[in-house]
Amino acid sequence: MSGPSAPSVPPLPPYGPYRQDCPWCGSRRLRARLRGDGPRQGAPRRSPVERCADCRHVFRNPPLTPAARNSVLRAGVRFRHALAARAMLRRRPDPESWLDVGTGDADFPSAARAYFPYTSFDGLDPTPRVLRAREAERVEEAFVGRLTDPHIEARLRERYDVVSLVQYLEQVADPRAELRGALRVLRPGGHLLVDVADPRRLFPVHPVGLNAELVAQGCTVLTGARAQRVIARKDASVA
Ligand SMILES: [Zn+2]
Structure with missing residues (x-):
């Protein structure tokens, strides 16, 4: 007989119980x-x-258990953020100033900083989460509001080398107005990064889509017609 062994806490199972039936139709095949x-x-x-x-x-x-599924989702978001940062790195390796729009808790600037250690990242968000992000030193300057707010535009006009909109345009009521606002806070020659699942479906009433809108606003689109990450250079001042 062995003595009492140290009780060990069983690890949380990462998976739920095995299913015998299809979760969609109930078939057991x-x-x-x-x-x-x-x-x-x-x-x-x-x-x-x-x-x-x-x-x-x-x-x-x-x-997967819900906790494991959440961690898989978070890993997927981090992976997308890294891909977006690297896509910009190939076109603009040394921006001094970068504004992330709809930044929330500044997850994207935190990921991008690994590729741009000398860049100053600011964040804009409609919620005060961006202020917490600044307190946590995830962004240098924090602005609460939207690109279409006159006080934001007046303060940030032509200030940034890069402006990023990562999974943002598809959530706003007027994506075309936000896009124009993003171009106004870019310096001439600055680069815009728009990351959307399907850029061609952003403007349902405007069938030519995001790339055509960017060209109409005086930009050169540097990515392909079907890219999920659109990078464009602002060639002229936007009214
Ligand atoms: Zn089935």
């Missing part, structure tokens, strides 16, 4: 698509992907 690393004994190291033979729904089984 499930087919593994990717195999996990030897399941059965203890927790599997990763969740295999299964496909329903009836409705073709594809899902992780066992599913």
Whole structure:
């Protein structure tokens, strides 16, 4: 008989229980698509992907717990932020001043700083979260408001080498007005970064879309017609 062993706290399982049925249609005809690393004994190291033979729904089984799913989502956001920063680095490696619009807690400037250690990042957001971000030294200057606010425009006009709108335009009521505001706070020769899931669907009443709007506003679009990250250079002053 061994003595009392130190009680160990079991780790939180990263996956929920295995499902016998399709979460979409309830069918039990499930087919593994990717195999996990030897399941059965203890927790599997990763969740295999299964496909329903009836409705073709594809899902992780066992599913991730909500906490694990959130951490996967956060990792995805960090990855997108890094890709956006690197896309700008190829076109504009040494900006002095950068405004991130709709910055929230300044997650994007925090990620971009790894690629632009000598750049001064400011943040603009409609909420006071940006003030907390400044207190946490995630941005140097914080502005509460929108690009379309006259006091913001008057203060920031032609001040920045780079302006970024990362998953922002698709959330605002008047994306075209915000886009023009972003161009007004850029210096001539400055670079605009717009990261959207599908830039062609931003302006549903304007079928030629984001790139055409940028050209109409005096910019040269440096990315392809279908890019999810649009980078444009402002060639002239915008009225
Ligand atoms: Zn199904």
